[in-house]
Structure formats: C-alpha cells, structure tokens
Amino acid sequence: MSAYTFIDIPFNFRHTCWFCGEPASHSFDFPKNPNNLRFLEHPPMSIPACSECAIVNVASDVSSIWAVRDHVKRSIMDKYADHLAIGQNWTEEELKESEFSGALLGGFGESAWTMYLIAKDRLSYQGWTVSIDSMLVEWEDESYGFEFDGVRYMSLNTCLEHLIKALRLDAQLLPSLIDILGPERLDYALRIAKLNKAITTFQREKILDEIRQQQDDKQDIAQQAKFAGDFSQVEEVAVGDGVATVESIQWALKNRITTLDHLCREEDAFFDEFAHLGGPQCYMNYYGLQLYFEARQNLAWIAENDPNIEWW
Numbered sequence: 001m002s003a004y005t006f007i008d009i010p011f012n013f014r015h016t017c018w019f020c021g022e023p024a025s026h027s028f029d030f031p032k033n034p035n036n037l038r039f040l041e042h043p044p045m046s047i048p049a050c051s052e053c054a055i056v057n058v059a060s061d062v063s064s065i066w067a068v069r070d071h072v073k074r075s076i077m078d079k080y081a082d083h084l085a086i087g088q089n090w091t092e093e094e095l096k097e098s099e100f101s102g103a104l105l106g107g108f109g110e111s112a113w114t115m116y117l118i119a120k121d122r123l124s125y126q127g128w129t130v131s132i133d134s135m136l137v138e139w140e141d142e143s144y145g146f147e148f149d150g151v152r153y154m155s156l157n158t159c160l161e162h163l164i165k166a167l168r169l170d171a172q173l174l175p176s177l178i179d180i181l182g183p184e185r186l187d188y189a190l191r192i193a194k195l196n197k198a199i200t201t202f203q204r205e206k207i208l209d210e211i212r213q214q215q216d217d218k219q220d221i222a223q224q225a226k227f228a229g230d231f232s233q234v235e236e237v238a239v240g241d242g243v244a245t246v247e248s249i250q251w252a253l254k255n256r257i258t259t260l261d262h263l264c265r266e267e268d269a270f271f272d273e274f275a276h277l278g279g280p281q282c283y284m285n286y287y288g289l290q291l292y293f294e295a296r297q298n299l300a301w302i303a304e305n306d307p308n309i310e311w312w
C-alpha cells in the first residue's frame with residue numbers, strides 16, 4: 001500500500017523503478033514521515049521503486065523528489081562501487097582475453113561485465129517526467145550532472161569521489177589534475193591517477209608541477225606558432241551536419257576572423273579564396289565554418305568539443 005497518490009506512470013514504464021529502471025515491486029513514499037511535508041517544494045507522492053531503492057534513507061528536510069533521486073543514486077554508487085570499477089579497470093575484450101581467471105577478477109567470475117553494465121545502467125537511468133493526475137511537477141534544473149564514460153553522475157565532484165573510492169586512487173591527485181587540465185580531460189587525468197595510486201605528498205607535487213609545465217608549454221607552442229603564422233596543427237571540426245575543414249579554419253585564423261559576424265562580412269573573400277574547389281564544395285566549406293563559429297559562441301561547447309581551443 002502506498003501512502004500518497006502515485007505519480008503518473010506511462011504504459012511502457014509500468015512496473016519500472018523510477019529511480020533505477022529495475023523492475024518495481026515497492027513504492028517510495030515521499031515524504032516517508034508525514035511530519036516532513038512542510039519541507040516539500042511539491043505535493044507529496046508515491047513513486048514506483050524496486051526493493052533496493054524503496055528503502056534508501058534520506059534526510060528529513062529533503063525538499064524534492066530529485067534530491068531524493070540523488071541520495072538513491074549515491075547509495076547505488078556506494079553499494080556497487082566494485083562493480084562499477086570493473087568498467088574502469090578493464091575493457092570487455094580484456095575480460096574475455098583473461099578467460100575470467102579467478103586471479104584477475106576475484107569473486108566476480110564470468111558475469112563481471114554484466115554486473116558492471118547493470119550497475120552502470122541503474123546509475124545512469126533518468127526515470128520519466130513526473131506528473132500527478134496529469135499535472136506536471138516542475139523541476140528547474142534539467143541539465144544537471146556530469147557524464148563520464150557513459151555514466152551520469154550528480155556532479156563532477158561526485159564522479160571524482162566515486163572514481164577515487166572505486167579505484168582506490170590518491171584522494172588529492174585526481175581533483176588537483178582536473179583543476180589544471182579541466183573536466184574535459186578527465187580521461188587523461190584518470191590515466192595518470194591510476195598509475196600513481198600510492199604516492200607521497202612530494203611525489204604528488206612533482207607530478208602536478210610537471211602537468212602544469214606541460215600545459216604551459218602547450219599554450220606557448222600554440223602562441224609562438226600563431227605569431228609565426230603557422231597553423232599546421234589546426235584540426236578539422238565536425239559540427240551538426242557540417243564540417244569546418246582544416247583549410248577553412250586556417251584561412252579564418254590567418255585573416256584574424258574569429259566571430260560569426262566577422263565571417264559573414266568576409267563571405268565574398270572566402271568564396272574567392274576557395275573558388276578553385278568548385279561551387280558546391282566551396283559552399284559546404286563555408287557552411288561548416290559558419291556552424292563552427294556559431295558553436296564557438298557557447299563557452300561550454302568550446303571547453304568540451306573544440307580541438308583548436310589554443311588557436312583562437
């Protein structure tokens with residue numbers, strides 16, 4: 001029996017846990033204690049949940065079902081930290097090649113990869129839009145979280161905490177590396193952290209100094225090349241259904257064209273320069289460059305997707 005009105009459940013989600021996507025046989029009554037109704041930002045509700053998610057404890061002053069979901073995901077993450085680490089430590093191929101030897105996999109046996117996938121899917125599962133009696137329950141932040149390696153985490157910090165715990169990494173190295181390299185290079189930072197699990201403070205500082213130096217050098221090289229008019233390191237960028245070619249980007253850099261507005265004013269110059277490619281190809285190149293400049297108006301896009309970040 002549930003204490004409150006159930007949230008609306010789309011037909012294809014009946015018997016599905018809203019929190020993790022597993023079969024649901026229970027309900028999560030929110031709030032569990034009616035005395036905590038006063039903390040809620042939305043009406044009380046019952047949510048279909050699996051036996052594990054239904055019993056997760058949340059603080060009494062939790063104000064929304066999405067905050068509850070964060071608690072539930074965190075508890076899944078803690079409980080299945082070892083399963084999630086499988087995907088971080090091995091690829092599916094490596095597991096197959098190892099013939100599931102007991103030595104490598106400990107107690108996981110043949111199902112190791114499956115267990116990893118199940119835990120990963122449960123963690124990433126996003127539920128469905130919440131409404132009660134067809135009334136939408138508003139939620140402000142749709143773009144929450146941080147995605148890494150196919151898993152959606154509540155935040156970058158949660159992701160780092162999880163990786164540190166699951167892979168038994170040095171607690172300070174990975175966050176410090178991310179400070180220097182940025183979240184978009186987590187993959188690279190993680191490789192360094194995995195190779196340096198047990199380190200002294202001195203060793204950690206040495207690694208961080210080196211990475212800082214590398215970053216500075218990289219920016220220096222780009223700066224110097226730019227002053228020398230050498231744009232040979234520029235990379236092609238695919239945006240939407242277009243491609244900004246290396247030649248187009250180099251042309252823009254040489255002519256110090258860095259914005260969409262400026263590009264539009266120099267459209268004729270572009271078509272003159274690339275007339276030899278023929279009309280359609282020339283147009284496609286211009287279109288690709290336009291899309292690239294348009295995308296570059298978004299700082300988050302630049303940070304995540306622009307391989308030429310140092311060049312502009």
Ligand SMILES: [Zn+2]
Nearest residue numbers: 017020050053
């Ligand atoms: Zn569940």
